[in-house]
Amino acid sequence: MLSSLSSTISRLNLFCPKPSIPHSLSSCLKTLKPQPIIPRWSCLHSLSTHSTSRLSTSLKPQLDALVSKDDLVVLGIETSCDDTAAAVVRGNGEILSQVVSSQADLLAKYGGVAPKMAEEAHSQVIDQVVQEALDKANLTARNLSAVAVTIGPGLSLCLRVGVRKARKLAGSFNLPIISIHHMEAHCLVARLIERELEFPFMALLISGGHNLLILAHDLGHYIQLGTTIDDAIGEAYDKTAKWLGLDMSRSGGPALEELAREGDAESIKFSTPMKQHRDCNFSYAGLKTQVRLAIGSHNINAEIPISSASSQDRRSRADIAASFQRVAVLHLEERCDRAIEWARKIEPSIKHLVVSGGVASNQYVRARLEHVVKKNNLQLVCPPPKLCTDNGVMVAWTGIEHFCMGRFDPPPPADEHEDYVYDLRPRWPLGEEYAEGRSEARSLRTARIHPSLTSIIQSSLQQQ
Ligand code: KG4
Numbered sequence: 001m002l003s004s005l006s007s008t009i010s011r012l013n014l015f016c017p018k019p020s021i022p023h024s025l026s027s028c029l030k031t032l033k034p035q036p037i038i039p040r041w042s043c044l045h046s047l048s049t050h051s052t053s054r055l056s057t058s059l060k061p062q063l064d065a066l067v068s069k070d071d072l073v074v075l076g077i078e079t080s081c082d083d084t085a086a087a088v089v090r091g092n093g094e095i096l097s098q099v100v101s102s103q104a105d106l107l108a109k110y111g112g113v114a115p116k117m118a119e120e121a122h123s124q125v126i127d128q129v130v131q132e133a134l135d136k137a138n139l140t141a142r143n144l145s146a147v148a149v150t151i152g153p154g155l156s157l158c159l160r161v162g163v164r165k166a167r168k169l170a171g172s173f174n175l176p177i178i179s180i181h182h183m184e185a186h187c188l189v190a191r192l193i194e195r196e197l198e199f200p201f202m203a204l205l206i207s208g209g210h211n212l213l214i215l216a217h218d219l220g221h222y223i224q225l226g227t228t229i230d231d232a233i234g235e236a237y238d239k240t241a242k243w244l245g246l247d248m249s250r251s252g253g254p255a256l257e258e259l260a261r262e263g264d265a266e267s268i269k270f271s272t273p274m275k276q277h278r279d280c281n282f283s284y285a286g287l288k289t290q291v292r293l294a295i296g297s298h299n300i301n302a303e304i305p306i307s308s309a310s311s312q313d314r315r316s317r318a319d320i321a322a323s324f325q326r327v328a329v330l331h332l333e334e335r336c337d338r339a340i341e342w343a344r345k346i347e348p349s350i351k352h353l354v355v356s357g358g359v360a361s362n363q364y365v366r367a368r369l370e371h372v373v374k375k376n377n378l379q380l381v382c383p384p385p386k387l388c389t390d391n392g393v394m395v396a397w398t399g400i401e402h403f404c405m406g407r408f409d410p411p412p413p414a415d416e417h418e419d420y421v422y423d424l425r426p427r428w429p430l431g432e433e434y435a436e437g438r439s440e441a442r443s444l445r446t447a448r449i450h451p452s453l454t455s456i457i458q459s460s461l462q463q464q
């Protein structure tokens with residue numbers, strides 16, 4: 001345990017001349033008898049049979065004294081869905097590199113993510129993406145302090161590719177591993193952008209697979225105020241774009257946003273979802289059906305790409321796009337309004353609403369939510385579009401946040417077998433549900449759900 005701990009610690013000072021371990025710590029290391037270390041991150045990694053050596057709480061003060069945050073350099077790897085991403089970020093938030101390889105051609109071909117194809121596409125580029133991230137940062141893996149990787153939620157087949165790469169690299173270079181929750185990463189990247197953003201704050205996380213309204217109490221401690229009962233908003237954008245015959249090569253969202261600018265958002269009166277449910281949950285399945293019906297009644301043929309449509313046909317498609325977008329976002333606005341009210345009852349001191357995830361890169365979404373936030377005397381924190389869509393920076397940064405709290409796993413063995421059963425969490429809630437806000441409309445599919453990140457961290461804290 002001691003050798004692994006001291007090598008971990010020495011690695012943290014990489015950018016300084018090789019440090020001599022301060023006397024107090026070196027004597028502490030010498031005198032430290034092998035004893036059970038209380039793992040703070042261990043439950044996150046339930047299969048980590050090698051997790052015998054962890055940074056103990058008792059050593060954390062020494063580590064803090066030894067290491068400045070600036071000296072940390074973390075590689076983040078993200079493969080939970082259709083983007084293969086890697087980035088290197090320094091502990092002070094400096095982004096040293098960022099690489100994203102998207103599966104645009106596959107998206108366009110299948111009109112969505114096909115897991116097996118996506119897995120293959122990740123496997124083909126993962127080595128190259130990680131190498132490019134290191135090269136652009138002017139570093140080698142030897143220079144890293146740790147590797148952070150998304151373990152869920154997402155598609156198992158895809159998650160596995162990133163986790164396998166992360167563990168291989170970490171095993172070869174004796175680096176600690178930090179397991180990351182994809183939605184927490186979308187949320188926390190806002191703290192890299194806005195250094196004034198302190199807990200507690202609220203977050204609306206909107207992506208292809210998730211719609212979450214959360215109250216972030218503290219790092220790793222989230223209350224879920226609302227989630228989707230069926231589809232996420234990104235899925236509704238993607239399907240609407242596909243049915244309107246739009247170019248899906250950058251995913252449906254950006255194409256729909258563009259076309260909507262030409263249309264009349266009041267021309268089709270779609271009804272806003274879940275008006276009768278006075279909670280903070282979301283539903284987009286019904287709106288998708290309404291869009292489908294409108295497309296049918298306007299005789300739009302998705303086989304004819306928008307680029308070949310007549311001007312009248314294009315006008316109809318633009319009207320549907322704009323009307324869809326208005327109602328899809330109105331649903332977000334209404335839920336945010338109520339969630340702010342709820343959150344203030346729990347935490348009167350909140351000052352910020354973070355909006356992140358792929359759909360948050362949409363300018364109309366940002367403008368409408370800016371309005372909601374102003375009305376409620378809060379401040380909007382919305383990362384730049386490149387950091388809203390899936391990226392490695394958010395994973396590396398979230399890794400840094402947890403690493404600084406002593407939450408990480410020790411390096412995997414260098415000779416870990418390719419068939420090793422990784423701890424992947426395809427369906428993994430971020431926070432505990434706000435009990436007073438529980439809705440009858442919620443039909444949570446409970447099968448194979450892991451305990452939430454928050455409950456895992458809370459129970460490990462209680463054991464200390
Ligand atoms: O967070 P993300 O990159 O991946 C997931 O975690 O799902 O989000 C992807 C989603 C897709 O559904 C995509 O269509 C949507 O974000 N998206 C947008 C825009 N850019 C990406 N939706 C609306 N407007 C955009 N500009």
Ligand code: ZN
Nearest residue numbers: 207357358390
């Ligand atoms: Zn995402």
